[in-house]
Amino acid sequence: MKIQILVRLKPGVLDPQGRAVHHSLEGMGFDGVEDVRIGRLIEMDVSDDTSEETIKAMCDKLLANTVIEDYSIKRFAAETA
Amino acid sequence: MALNAAVITFPGSNCDRDMAVALETVTGKAPMRVWHGDADLPANLDFIALPGGFSYGDYLRAGAMAAKSPIMSAVIKAAERGVPVLGVCNGFQVLCESELLPGVLMRNANQRFVCRTVGLEIANTSSPFTNGFTKGEVIRVPVAHHDGNYFADDATLDALEAEDRVAFRYTEPCNGSQRDIAGVLSSNGRVLGMMPHPERAMENAAHPGLGGADGRRVFESVVESLVAA
Numbered sequence: 001m002k003i004q005i006l007v008r009l010k011p012g013v014l015d016p017q018g019r020a021v022h023h024s025l026e027g028m029g030f031d032g033v034e035d036v037r038i039g040r041l042i043e044m045d046v047s048d049d050t051s052e053e054t055i056k057a058m059c060d061k062l063l064a065n066t067v068i069e070d071y072s073i074k075r076f077a078a079e080t081a
Numbered sequence: 082m083a084l085n086a087a088v089i090t091f092p093g094s095n096c097d098r099d100m101a102v103a104l105e106t107v108t109g110k111a112p113m114r115v116w117h118g119d120a121d122l123p124a125n126l127d128f129i130a131l132p133g134g135f136s137y138g139d140y141l142r143a144g145a146m147a148a149k150s151p152i153m154s155a156v157i158k159a160a161e162r163g164v165p166v167l168g169v170c171n172g173f174q175v176l177c178e179s180e181l182l183p184g185v186l187m188r189n190a191n192q193r194f195v196c197r198t199v200g201l202e203i204a205n206t207s208s209p210f211t212n213g214f215t216k217g218e219v220i221r222v223p224v225a226h227h228d229g230n231y232f233a234d235d236a237t238l239d240a241l242e243a244e245d246r247v248a249f250r251y252t253e254p255c256n257g258s259q260r261d262i263a264g265v266l267s268s269n270g271r272v273l274g275m276m277p278h279p280e281r282a283m284e285n286a287a288h289p290g291l292g293g294a295d296g297r298r299v300f301e302s303v304v305e306s307l308v309a310a
Binding site: 014061062063065067068 | 141142145146149178183184185187188189190191192230232233234257
């Protein structure tokens with residue numbers, strides 16, 4: 001089973017990288033960019049019987065730092081991934 | 082009294098030798114060198130140091146994977162027993178990621194690597210690492226990091242200040258850290274994480290403006306505290 005974990009900075013946590021990219025986009029002449037936030041997409045191939053609890057434990061213990069980051073988990077059925 | 086110190090080396094540590102030399106200078110005994118993959122620490126340890134560097138290439142987040150290495154379970158247990166633990170730079174990041182210290186070290190606010198000597202105000206003088214200093218005193222210690230921007234939520238920061246757990250504050254803009262925090266103590270004061278490198282400020286150089294021995298006093302404080310205990 002393929003899963004995707006999207007790790008993003010929590011709202012309100014300053015994202016210097018996003019701000020720098022925002023600044024560059026404006027410098028390139030792109031108007032109307034209100035905000036830029038940069039996250040991390042982690043793709044994993046796990047056995048089909050991997051529980052939601054196990055995946056959450058992976059996120060809580062390593063993949064995300066919940067002091068500053070939120071995460072969401074998306075599962076893909078094997079045939080559509 | 083020769084103290085038993087250990088320096089932990091992770092894959093990508095690069096200040097471990099400097100840390101070992103600094104410890105030998107103040108304790109008179111070469112510290113044991115411990116590999117991250119070891120499950121146990123040497124017996125009868127008096128002091129543990131987590132050095133600077135770029136463990137696991139800073140992949141995922143700085144210190145994240147080192148914090149889950151086998152030796153860290155033993156370090157956490159030793160810290161719970163009250164063995165003093167000092168984490169410098171990447172070592173600080175590892176201590177935060179292992180939850181021995183609160184908060185997290187994010188990318189520097191200006192996105193740039195910062196490598197220079199900065200002023201540090203002594204904020205705490207009751208821990209084994211800082212009791213050789215005077216409150217409010219300013220020392221100068223080098224920093225060299227890309228991810229030193231200390232972040233914690235306001236409630237955590239308020240608690241750290243109320244409990245006198247901020248060890249050092251930058252006296253000048255450095256990396257965007259919340260409330261200029263450069264070093265943080267555990268609730269029992271036995272674990273210190275700091276971004277500046279005291280092991281790089283061990284002696285005064287002949288040339289004015291080079292070197293400095295302010296970092297040495299952090300190690301001397303610990304040794305004197307341990308000997309007195």
